[in-house]
Amino acid sequence: MKAKSRLGGQTIAMNQNPPKITSRASIVGKKEGEGPLAGYFDKILEDDLWGEKSWEKAERRMYIETAELILKKAQKEPHDINYLFGGDLLDQIITPTFAAKSLGIPYYGLYGACSSMTQTMSLGAVMVDGGYADHVLCVTSSHFCTAERQFRFPLEMGVQRPPTAQWTITGSGGVLLSSEGVGPVITHVTTGRVIDFGVKDANHMGAAMAPAAADTFRAHFEDTGRGPVDYDLIVSGDLGKYGRQITIDLLKKDGYDIESRFIDCGCEIFSEDQDVHAGASGCASSATVLAGYLLKKMEDGEFNRILIASTGAMHSTISVQQGDSIPGIAHAVSIEKRG
């Protein structure tokens, strides 16, 4: 028996009913809305609470409105959607779960830390390609305030951040994967391995995740026989400026030069003067930049083929307190404009 869509050790080729990205939407917070990509997002929050009683409820509302926007743009109703794949950063992934409750779509909640955007897209793509679904909604979110209180300190605590620290994005982004319709096609999915090079500094997530990003890109190139030159753009989720540099260096050792065509979503969403240190992080980093900026650029014809890997730091506050290092993961999705 041989799996006919399998390529090498970690990759699946979408060769039966390749899923098309037929709709997309993104909502971001106020600070993100003051950054260089502001014009690409569908909605910008006026403040972190957005009229809700708690930041968690604000994040949930962002998630639901993103999902509804995606459906509205595709002229679909929730009952048209076969699956919702969702992820966020919070304990027991409450944001997509509570959103799924109000949307009423059959739901798989996934935890992949900040890698959840391409994690949900990977599984959604497999569902469509395999003929198990016609429409799969993939949405993820993160919120600066909910992440800070869960992983770090209360917001009003007067603490300093080191230069390598990153800033969790407030936002939500997602896509609709469909068996039919118009839009860029997902051609390959490369599943990441959990890689841990012993980084224990929770203020240096880029260093913890970069080896996983490099490993996944390398696996993708080996499995598909493609190289960096086959892509107009290679994108990581939220490595920040130091993690981006580490990824470039690691891949160079393996003989892949990605530097000239490699961007990190976490480095794109804020400008230097927004005081976010190494860059942005969070599920919404790759989600909003993909759904808002990258797919728009593909529509405009600026990029025809991109490889995007959301990157996740798979620690918890407990694992860090018990002295464990921070394992990283990255899942890559190859997206291509056809016709």
Place this chain on the structure above:
Amino acid sequence: MDSISVKDKKTNKDYGDYVNSISPPSNIVINCIKAFLTGGLICTIGQVISNISKNIYNMNKEDAATITSITLIFIAAVLTGLGLYKKIGKWGGAGAFVPITGFSNSIVSPAMEFKKEGYVLGVGAKLFSIAGPVLVYGISTSVVIGLIDYFFVR
């Protein structure tokens, strides 16, 4: 960093050294100067309050010290509530964290943060989530020092 590659697995130490070599450290000299100025200013304000208490209101040394602590804690609590203390903390670092005002900030900030989870399991349970270790080891240390003082010094 020549030896590092995802493929040929080298030790985590090599990777750690390489990461350190490309990551900028915090600027310790500048941060120390800022901390010195911030902490010094807070302590100077405390001294002014103490002097006023003693010289104008004729308080004794203990009462003046108590009034000074209470006043500084109050000011820091108000500044935290107004969202200003985090800015002082970001600039002044340890200079803002070590004095009693930092202690106040570390109690008021979780009180504000966890109010949404209710007064018992939110504020009540989380109030000392940051200051707790300071209290535990501060009080423990004072007990030990007190015993040493009682048995060996007196």
